[in-house]
Amino acid sequence: MEKRELIYEGKAKRVYTTADPDLVIQYFKDDATAFNAQKRGTITSKGIINNALSETFFRLLAANGVPTHFVERLNDREMLVKRLEIIPVETVVRNVVAGSLAKRLGLEEGKELPSPIVEYYYKSDALGDPMINEWHATVLGMATHAELQRINELTLHVNSVLRPFLAHRNLLLIDMKLEFGRHKGEILLGDEICPDTCRFWDATTRKKLDKDRFRQDLGEVEEAYQEVHRRICIG
Numbered sequence: 023m024e025k026r027e028l029i030y031e032g033k034a035k036r037v038y039t040t041a042d043p044d045l046v047i048q049y050f051k052d053d054a055t056a057f058n059a060q061k062r063g064t065i066t067s068k069g070i071i072n073n074a075l076s077e078t079f080f081r082l083l084a085a086n087g088v089p090t091h092f093v094e095r096l097n098d099r100e101m102l103v104k105r106l107e108i109i110p111v112e113t114v115v116r117n118v119v120a121g122s123l124a125k126r127l128g129l130e131e132g133k134e135l136p137s138p139i140v141e142y143y144y145k146s147d148a149l150g151d152p153m154i155n156e157w158h159a160t161v162l163g164m165a166t167h168a169e170l171q172r173i174n175e176l177t178l179h180v181n182s183v184l185r186p187f188l189a190h191r192n193l194l195l196i197d198m199k200l201e202f203g204r205h206k207g208e209i210l211l212g213d214e215i216c217p218d219t220c221r222f223w224d225a226t227t228r229k230k231l232d233k234d235r236f237r238q239d240l241g242e243v244e245e246a247y248q249e250v251h252r253r254i255c256i257g
């Protein structure tokens with residue numbers, strides 16, 4: 023399947039049409055941004071690693087009953103996926119306090135939550151992805167109640183599949199962001215699952231092995247992505 027027309031260019035990916043109107047190609051870039059694109063940089067080989075990691079996670083999730091947009095990985099940087107009508111609600115699921123949760127509620131980073139928390143954010147670069155609740159999403163027509171219920175259920179299920187898989191590789195899944203879309207009447211998990219969109223800590227040392235190394239200028243950014251790739255895709 024070959025790329026045709028560029029239809030979207032985001033911070034980390036490009037999306038192209040194909041000869042099949044139901045399928046598009048995601049191309050993974052090395053570009054990295056943080057703080058709503060105020061900080062910009064490059065993480066060498068990030069695109070290759072995120073493509074490979076996303077493939078592994080999508081295959082694992084599909085095997086565990088989660089419908090995803092993944093069709094096949096085409097090469098190092100390209101993945102064939104089902105074309106989605108993106109629902110503009112990003113979900114974040116959290117197991118351990120970090121990032122904006124620590125800041126907003128004055129909680130200590132690293133504190134394990136008694137059970138997962140799901141949050142919704144309105145997908146809007148112009149507004150910096152503000153947090154919303156079910157009322158905003160439904161009353162403002164972003165998603166129906168039934169869709170949100172399904173998204174919530176899938177989000178918790180993804181979390182419950184990935185946590186033990188990662189724990190087995192001595193990684194803690196601190197939190198992650200998921201995106202969903204509509205395809206032929208069904209809600210599918212879309213986007214990517216990688217160290218850009220999840221927080222992964224080494225379970226023993228609690229060393230951060232994700233995009234926080236870039237966000238917080240912690241150094242060893244490439245090495246962290248390579249380490250996660252090694253543990254998940256190479257074993």
Ligand code: UDP
Binds near residue numbers: 120121122219233
């Ligand atoms: N996240 C993301 N894209 C965003 C915002 C957050 O992928 O635009 C991910 C982030 O990597 C983390 C989780 O969602 O795994 C929760 O992020 P948080 O709300 O703590 O925001 P941040 O601290 O990144 O501003």
